[in-house]
Amino acid sequence: MKAPAHIAPAALLALCLLSGCKGCKEESASPGASPPDGNAQTHRSGVKVPLPEGWSAQVAPDDSLQAGPPGRPVLRVDLRRGQGEQLPTVEKLVEQVREGSKNFEISLDQEEQKESYSLLRVTLAPKLPDGGAGLQSPALFGARRVGSDLFLCATLPGASAEDVRLATEACRDIDVQAQPR
Template sequence: MRQRAHIAPALVLALSLLSGCKGCKDEGADSGALSPDGAAQTPRSGVKVPLPDGWSAQVAPDDSFQAGPPGRPVLRVDLRRGQGEQLPTVDALAERVREESKNFEVSLDQEESKDTYSLLRVTMAPKLADGGIGLQAPALFGARRVGNDLFLCATLPGASPEDVRLATEACREIEVQSSQSK
């Protein structure tokens, strides 16, 4: 049960990294409807997040897009309309993770960046009050620019290494469909 005690701090970390601008009203994905090809789409925005086989999507009460195996969301995506130019570099993303995770031991496992995305896979373990380190857990923090919009991705606590790998692929491939291809 020791791992459960550290789920809340990990979730707070993920949400703080995704928060971007403090006090802003976020515009999230509008719907978690699946297209015939199994990708989650948001009808009003035309956003397409390619999901692995067996994953489903939903819009959470806070308007974030969440996806994962049935009954277990592992990927959270937040949309920042008009903030595409604020795509962080992978170095800036890594620095933010370190700053926001003072209560965690963080090891950078993989950094990947291109003109349209920055992805950071890490292993995190909570620092315990007795000076020890808690259970390690993998995580993804990423950002993807599509047109003028910025999509912020993070895995949720409890994601397995395979979940993190699949979430990374989904974040990397987020796209906005033109009105002609809908």
């Protein structure tokens, strides 16, 4: 089955803005379902991504962590070890989204910035050859600093407005637990 024309560019945009990091597999959550408390975490690094009830997480072939309802990943998280000082501002996220989406109409829906995170919710619609715009899709682009590490978040194509809202909450609350002694 071929994906609709607006899905491929949206996927490319998400991947361009949040390119996968090699070696994240052992730094992200372990493959498989999240624990019953709804938190995906790895035992080696203590990374904790609080997931909505019913969501699970797994490591994707590109070494990103992908989470969502069963069989439908909607949130992608990439870990950048030691890059926490490079936390982008909301303005930088807007600039990156605009640069990477020249074939889309963009509506900025919500901007949120704190000392440890920057979150941008947008609505994207592909520009059509006749000058119109295609089907609108909500999206999240975000970054969270935890200690010296940087976590990059983005929703995947096909995410609903509710998925984007839940993904925003999950990205905002990514944490690292102290290792047991």
